[in-house]
Amino acid sequence: MEGLKVSDANLVVYVHPSKGNKISQAILRELSSLLFKFSETFEGVVLAYDVNILDKNAKILSGIHPYFGVGLKANLLLFSPKPNMLLEGKVVKLTQESIHVIVLGFSSATIIDEDIREEFKYIAKHGDELYASRSKKRHKIKVGTMIRFLVKSFDEEILHISGSLIPAHTGSIRCLDKNSEDVSLTDRSTRKRREGEGETEMQENETFGWGESSLSIDHQTKKSKKRRSSKDH
Template sequence: MDGLNVSDVNLQVQLHPSRSNNVHKAVLRELSSLLLRFNEKFQGVVLAYEFNIDKVPDILPSMHPYLYVRLKAKLLLFSPKPDMLLEGKVVKVRQESIHVIILGFSSAIITDKDIREEFQYKTKHGKDLFVSRSHKRHVIKAGTMIRLLVKR
């Protein structure tokens, strides 16, 4: 799928000395805090990671003697760019917008000004939907899989 890429990175994780008895677990905890959040450094949302510790951690003498662990990691990133096509599942339809979930975690909203002119909003049997004026069987409703173009 477009928008997904694997990135090899060199990281340095700072750990409190109380975590020195199980460095691997402490690194896992730190990296898990990156998951499913947009990260400016990586220019995307971290979906998964895999890592190897390069060097046994050193305690650097200072006022705060933290452990600095160097590691190499592979990160699976979701970073959609403008003019990219994505697929998502419609979760809600309103007269002024269509709400879509992409990859099961990322939310997108298509506003009424971005919905193609051929679609007309209707309520049928208590359900909100958009119906194509040219193809009556072409319907967008909750549960429909759609392709959308990323604007920003």
């Protein structure tokens, strides 16, 4: 899935003197406050971090409340979806007007009817709602389906995504991957068949060439025999 990246960052965490005997806990608490929020500094939503303390000797900052400044090196996992990126998520609700998706368990996405390609037909039967492909019977989208969709926009404040199922390479991940495997197998079998035909043709050419050579040798042998017999006579 696109939209995920790892960023290396050099940080300084300011710790209150009252937490001086629990520096590690204070640092982790400060970093945890960044999780699942959009950071303009890192240009993404912080999902996870791995941190190393660079400076073992914290510096006391001057001021009314002298804080400790602790230098850190952190690896941050960021979620930063951009327009035209492909994301994956689980369908949690669908209606005739829209499909609602959860991405990575925390970010919501909505795909409205005008962004669902005409291939999909909405069906409501016996209390079940789903979108079924008109051309591929097994391609269905319902609650619980994992889908791949295109990003149209991302609201950084509420972490909401507007998505699209217009492109042909979007829809049920299971169905898309199955079709990809089928195409790959077809291409592979076609390639093998062509290679087999090529080998057969080469073998036939080699056999034909050997036959010509044999005939030529036999013909020369017969000629030499005739000459020898005429000399003997």
